[in-house]
Amino acid sequence: METAAIMETPKTDKIAVEVKDLNAYFGSLRAVKDFSLNMLEKKVTALIGPSGCGKSTFIRCLNRMHEVTPKAWSEGQVLIHGEDVMKKDPVLLRRNVGMVFQKPQPFPSMSIFDNVAAGLRLNGLRNKSVLAEEVEKSLRDSALWDEVKDHLNKPGTSLSGGQQQRLCIARALAIRPSVLLLDEPCSALDPISTAKIEELILELKSNYTIIIVTHNMQQAARVSDFTAFLLLGEMIEYGVTSKMFTNPGNKKTEDYITGRFG
């Protein structure tokens, strides 16, 4: 794998996610091949590559969603803030590693408020005023508060696609994760909603480590600090985004980002 010039990581940049020799399988099919990389705390890391290259499979290994699929399994090690994810209770792990999916999926029978409060209630929070404070904070953090504050009791599904996606981000943020996984969060959204999510990502990175899967090259270039290019389950190149998009180190990366294949 080629990387941008590797320099000593300054002490202020802590490693949030450490992946060592990770392989992920669906039965006998190896979808992720020997990934080893570090992702830095409070930075945005983008994963790019053609469909089927293993991007989503890889991030699903980080919060153990991968193993939920029948016959899916993985080997190797993933450490989040130094803790081996395989040794953690998956429910506790997913509290710390939030995830937002391609298609906004608010809980259909719940109001806007309840969608955000759901995770908190599951964690035992019952105090109404604390709950209201936490919901407001999460909705503010996901830049949705001003648009929904006057109708928190309306169903989550009554919102526009872009608002629903921000609602899902608010829901993920409510339980205060340290890592946020975004799996093509804008692919079903219009350009204005996409721009709002991108702005949100840039704001959120001051508090969260964000890993985003995207098919949109410009989006990866705009929002991420580091980019990994994946192809057929292999990590071809991983490095600083600005370099990757102006002067990639690998011919395959060059060919992909300039649209010669994929």
Added chain:
Amino acid sequence: MKRQVEEEINQLKAKILHMGSLAEEMIHFSMKCFIERESNFGEKVFKNEEEVNRFQIEVDELSSRILALYQPEATDLRTIIAAMKINSELERVADQAVNITQTCTLHLFKETPVKTMMEIPRMATIAQEMIKDSLDAFSRSDVELAQAVLKKDEEEDTLKAKVLSEIIGMIRKHPSQTKQLVDLILISRNLEKIGDHATNIAEDVIYMTIGKDIRHPQQQDPPVVSPSL
């Protein structure tokens, strides 16, 4: 299947190369005008300048169009950036040729001729070669040729210094010819500037081809935070 963006980039390159050949001709005709004291060559310079200016607008428009429509990355992006910069350089080369011609037609031709130093036509030949080589390097993404252009600029600068010191000596000996001799200094300055523009083009070609910015080697790259593996 050829990518649409590639076709448009090829069109852009073709325009730059055409513009470059017009600029080269302008250097050639401005020198003919200077050496042969013949203002007809000047007409050709002015005619080419109009065309170069038209191309400058076209190249800018096409570059903006490609950036807006395709959001190019990597080599494609670097090629557009280089093309836009080379576009400005060539327009300035054309301006230098116009300045030489104007110095000839508006001043020199009205004064008694002075002895022409061979260094000035030699400077023009080198400048023209530098423009040609830098554009060949652009067309073929040839880093070695671009580096050769950078080397040639030293020769141009040496000649310019020689011309200057000779002219200062001549002014001392023949103060009555000061006006014409100052014009010769201006012309050598114009030719040296053409060499500088060719140098800039060569630097743009190196950036375009290997993504390395060699313009100011004394400037350190800012520290880059990179995740370790």
